Amino acid sequence: MSTQLMEITDNDFDAQVKTSNQPVLVDFWAPWCGPCKAIGPAVEALAGTYGDRMAFAKCNVDNNPAVAGQLGIRSIPTLIIFQGGEPVNVIHGLVPQKEIETAIEAVLSGRPEDLRLSPFHRPA
Numbered sequence: 702m703s704t705q706l707m708e709i710t711d712n713d714f715d716a717q718v719k720t721s722n723q724p725v726l727v728d729f730w731a732p733w734c735g736p737c738k739a740i741g742p743a744v745e746a747l748a749g750t751y752g753d754r755m756a757f758a759k760c761n762v763d764n765n766p767a768v769a770g771q772l773g774i775r776s777i778p779t780l781i782i783f784q785g786g787e788p789v790n791v792i793h794g795l796v797p798q799k800e801i802e803t804a805i806e807a808v809l810s811g812r813p814e815d816l817r818l819s820p821f822h823r824p825a
Contacts, residue, residue, distance in 0.1 A: 705748035709760040711767040717758060719786040724808050725756040726801075729772075729779045731763045736795040737778040743798035744780070751805055782808050 709717050709727060718725045728744045730737035748757035762769040762777060772781065772788070780792040782804060790804050 705752040705757055706745060707756065707758045709758040709765070709768070711765040714760070714765075714768045717756075718783050721756055721783070721786070723754065723756050724782055724784040724789075724805075725758060726780060726782050726805065728757075728759045729762050729769060729774050729781070730759060730777055731761060733763075734777050740778045740780075740795050743801060746798065747801060747805060751809070754809055755805060784808055 706728075707717060718727060726744070726747075728737075728740070730741070744757065744759075751757075760768060762774060776793060778793075778795065780801060781788050782790040789808060792801060792804060
């Protein structure tokens with residue numbers, strides 16, 4: 702795993718994501734998931750590009766079911782961008798790197814109206 706990507710667990714999710722002074726993109730994945738393996742290099746490349754302005758993390762949902770359950774994650778890969786400790790965008794499934802980059806740029810530019818992907822909806 703890249704030094705730009707941190708590993709998030711149930712135990713340190715709040716400390717690493719909720720209290721971060723930077724936006725954080727979290728890649729929720731599992732080792733057996735083919736699409737998760739396919740999107741991994743894109744996330745790693747974006748971490749290399751944007752890692753000075755945004756934090757990047759991975760969370761293995763098999764080993765950390767509490768966080769995945771609290772966020773209502775039902776399919777993987779799921780990428781969630783958090784800002785100010787709150788989810789601001791969610792990306793489901795294997796998408797092109799450009800779509801992830803568009804979401805990152807929108808968050809970093811402070812223009813949430815540019816978020817062209819699904820807004821995050823907390824489960825009822």
